[in-house]
Amino acid sequence: MLRLYDSRYSGNCWKVRILLSQLELPFERVTLDLAKGEAAEPAFRQKSRFARVPALELQDGRTLVESGAILLYLAEGTRFIPEDPFLRAEMLGWMFFEQADIQKPIAVPRVYHLRGMAAAMTDDIARCHKEGNAVLEKLEQWIAPRTWLVGEGYTLADLAASCYVSLAPQGGYDMARYPAIRAWLGRVAAQPGWVPLLPGE
Numbered sequence: 001m002l003r004l005y006d007s008r009y010s011g012n013c014w015k016v017r018i019l020l021s022q023l024e025l026p027f028e029r030v031t032l033d034l035a036k037g038e039a040a041e042p043a044f045r046q047k048s049r050f051a052r053v054p055a056l057e058l059q060d061g062r063t064l065v066e067s068g069a070i071l072l073y074l075a076e077g078t079r080f081i082p083e084d085p086f087l088r089a090e091m092l093g094w095m096f097f098e099q100a101d102i103q104k105p106i107a108v109p110r111v112y113h114l115r116g117m118a119a120a121m122t123d124d125i126a127r128c129h130k131e132g133n134a135v136l137e138k139l140e141q142w143i144a145p146r147t148w149l150v151g152e153g154y155t156l157a158d159l160a161a162s163c164y165v166s167l168a169p170q171g172g173y174d175m176a177r178y179p180a181i182r183a184w185l186g187r188v189a190a191q192p193g194w195v196p197l198l199p200g201e
């Protein structure tokens, strides 16, 4: 059986759990406590060369790291990856953009809030919000006249890009500014097999 090493609050791990659910693939979940430094422990570093989750251990014992790589591996040959080479490349473009530009300015203030450090980090949070709002504005403009990020259907682009964006309010972002993003997030969450970050949310 597939074994997913993850953490409860990680948006990157959440992406993988959503796809596993949507593909109806059974998996064993091993949840690490990152605050206790469990990702840096030697036994886990044998599995994850970057000492980070998610890491997906395959049936044959090999392990894949990086959420985008894991998504691509799992979704190969399914409706979540467009067959058309241009659309496939556009999908990858959104996945790269998410990792390079969307994730950090949203994840950093969220971690400060979740760990009760927000009051001490107001300057850093303001810097992240400036950067993050500029990126969210680009996303808002792109998605406003569209249903999905790429082509005519839900793809890995929507899955990968939506997770941290939907967590932005936990980092103090005002999403009232982004009606088209909010509508798109609603469409993503309504996809069959979609699961929330935490049970019962």
Ligand SMILES: N[C@@H](CCC(=O)N[C@@H](CS)C(=O)NCC(=O)O)C(=O)O
Binding pocket: 007, 010, 011, 012, 013, 034, 037, 039, 040, 051, 052, 053, 054, 065, 066, 067, 068, 099
């Ligand atoms: N680009 C990586 C990022 C992975 C990452 O940053 N994981 C974080 C949790 S979201 C982690 O494991 N951090 C290790 C730690 O906090 O010790 C991916 O998408 O998989």
